[in-house]
Amino acid sequence: MKRDLQIVDVTLRDGSHAMKHAFTEEQVRQVAKGLDQAGIEYLEVTHGDGLGGSSLQYGFSKVNEMKLIEAAAEECSQAKISVLLLPGIGIKEDLEDAVKAGAKMVRVATHVTEADVAKQHIELGRNLGLKTVGFLMMAHMAPIDKVVEQAKLFESYGAEIVYVTDSAGALLPHEVKERVSALKENLSCEIGFHGHNNLSLAMANTMAAIESGATYVDGSLRCLGAGSGNTQTEVMAAVFDRLGYKTGVELYPIMDVANNIVAKFMPRPQEVTGSSLIMGYSGVYSSFLLFTQEAAKKFNVDERDILVELGRMQAVGGQEDLIYEVAREFARSKKVPV
Amino acid sequence: MGKLKVGIIGSGNIGTDLMYKIERSDFLQMSTMVGIDADSEGLKRAKDRGYHVIDNGIEGLLEKAALVDIVFDATTAKAHANHSKLLTALGKKVIDLTPAAIGPFVVPSANLDEHLDAPNVNMVTCGGQATIPIVHAINQACTVEYAEIVATVASKSAGPGTRANIDEFTRTTSRAIEKIGGAQKGKAIIILNPAEPPIIMRDTIHVLVKEERKEEEITSSIEKMINSVQDYVPGYRMRGKPVFDGKKVSVFIEVKGAGDFFPPYSGNLDIMTAAAAKVANEIAKKQSTFVQK
Missing domain, CATH: 3.40.50.720 (NAD(P)-binding Rossmann-like Domain)
Incomplete structure (x- = not known):
């Protein structure tokens, strides 16, 4: 079918953060099957921090991601599996393995100013015949002309879609519009948007993105993603239907996989809590959430103070080790008994 | 002579x-x-x-x-x-x-x-030079079953060569963590941070050791090692004390360069x-x- 918009479901990748990377094979099979039947064309399955993300720094995967990719692919009749790759964490061999396990799309992600580290991986994606996407993370941290410059690099390496990725859930709708419009104007490939709901703006930002020309938008079921999660997939399906866009996703079946499957194993509701709100407010990478809460507890400091400080330090995605140090520093300077 | x-x-x-x-x-x-x-x-x-x-x-x-x-x-x-x-x-x-x-x-x-x-x-690599001494030091006090390093460097300190071939950093460093550091399994992660003013190179070393309660031996071995690295990189220092959590040990390092040709934040190059x-x-x-x- 011809779709006006592609809803890419990232529950089984971004949700990995909220699950502390403990998805079981059975959970992955059920979600993948449900998404496939609901008409989702691309669903992402990877460790939250991308291929090779299983580590002490980010948390070990309970089940090897290659096994999960394979399991998800087996359950799908029409849907295809996407994988995330962050150069510096994952390497090209990981992508080759993922393709053997059944991946058909790769999204190569870098910090918004560091696109040039992704050249080899984007080229490899194309050579392997994958649908290849460039993902500019923490898009709130760079001015528009920088975002355009970096997006053009991705396009020049062969990316077929370039994403504005609001990893911190910090962008406001008009800022999404500015970024997506600028890419639409200056690039000839398709544009995508990936949001986080830390300021309760994920759906509004997604609307701003599609109104500015984005054709790929990410979501997670019941918002199961890092921080307060992503734009809610089943809500997007309903909203786009009301707006008259064809997404190929059927409402009742997508709601059923959200509520009958995902909701059953979610460790906590994906609300906008004190700490996720501050992440959006101070522009901190959403996957820092659980690590910050843990450090705050250990050092008996306010998690909001840690997050504001991380924002001030301009921490980027992947710097989870900094959280502990910042918390320790706060405890020391305030003489908080540990 | x-x-x-x-x-x-x-x-x-x-x-x-x-x-x-x-x-x-x-x-x-x-x-x-x-x-x-x-x-x-x-x-x-x-x-x-x-x-x-x-x-x-x-x-x-x-x-x-x-x-x-x-x-x-x-x-x-x-x-x-x-x-x-x-x-x-x-x-x-x-x-x-x-x-x-x-x-x-x-x-x-x-x-x-x-x-x-x-x-x-x-x-080896810059990240390897900054972190493998620590893995090696811990391994001298207690068998290291797994070692993982996270090198965070200022974007301005990562040249075009590193950027074009970032996988080589990851692969080479992982291999050397095993070969020189002595870990049974090694993993390396590199992160580029574009903050202004540029950040000083930071390295975190997380390892899993074979036995718990070797804290004193491990800490003293690390401290000795820091002194030995400072002999050729005076700006090499540990931030705080090593952190022990069961079999997991985490060490936080900062590498400030001598500022010869590079600015001091480029500890990775120095x-x-x-x-x-x-x-x-x-x-x-x-x-x-x-x-x-």
Whole structure:
């Protein structure tokens, strides 16, 4: 079918953060099957921090991601599996393995100013015949002309879609519009948007993105993603239907996989809590959430103070080790008994 | 017995910074800077300081091979394979700062003495130089089953070579964590941070050790190691104390450079050139002692 918009479901990748990377094979099979039947064309399955993300720094995967990719692919009749790759964490061999396990799309992600580290991986994606996407993370941290410059690099390496990725859930709708419009104007490939709901703006930002020309938008079921999660997939399906866009996703079946499957194993509701709100407010990478809460507890400091400080330090995605140090520093300077 | 005469191939940032470090080495004599661009900053600086300058690359150096005893290669992995073959054939010692890894890995504070006689030694990666000493130190106190390092460097300190081939950093560092650090399994992660003002290189080392309750031995081994690295990188320091959580040990390091040619935040580049200079100096020292005997 011809779709006006592609809803890419990232529950089984971004949700990995909220699950502390403990998805079981059975959970992955059920979600993948449900998404496939609901008409989702691309669903992402990877460790939250991308291929090779299983580590002490980010948390070990309970089940090897290659096994999960394979399991998800087996359950799908029409849907295809996407994988995330962050150069510096994952390497090209990981992508080759993922393709053997059944991946058909790769999204190569870098910090918004560091696109040039992704050249080899984007080229490899194309050579392997994958649908290849460039993902500019923490898009709130760079001015528009920088975002355009970096997006053009991705396009020049062969990316077929370039994403504005609001990893911190910090962008406001008009800022999404500015970024997506600028890419639409200056690039000839398709544009995508990936949001986080830390300021309760994920759906509004997604609307701003599609109104500015984005054709790929990410979501997670019941918002199961890092921080307060992503734009809610089943809500997007309903909203786009009301707006008259064809997404190929059927409402009742997508709601059923959200509520009958995902909701059953979610460790906590994906609300906008004190700490996720501050992440959006101070522009901190959403996957820092659980690590910050843990450090705050250990050092008996306010998690909001840690997050504001991380924002001030301009921490980027992947710097989870900094959280502990910042918390320790706060405890020391305030003489908080540990 | 005089000092060993040093040639540097590659008059870019690394080569230029290295020149200043050679000047401070007791057993080395800076002799020749080799580049391929007569107008490069490195060649100009070398000339100003009175050194021989060659601007037609390895061919030029081969014509004047008597100028050098030991050669640092700060070009590329691809070029290095050729350079190494030509130079070792002439009996020159080669110190490889590229990811080519033809010769054995050397991290001075961990395995300096093992490879002083090798014709070619490789300096691993910046992240490897900054973190492998710690893995090695922990492994001396308690078997390391798994070691993982996270190197965070300022975007401005990551040159085009590193960026174009970031997987080489990851792969080479992981391998050296096992081979030199002694971990049964190694993993490396690199993060580029564009913050302004640029951040000083930070490294986090997480390991899983075989036994719990070895905290005192591990901490004292790490502290000794920090002193030994500070011998050639004075700005190398541990942030806080090691953190123990069952079998997991985390160590936080900051590497501030000497500020020779690079700004001090580029500890990642500084530790590479400082370690390379240290290795060459030890090779020269050994040869000099041998001759005296």
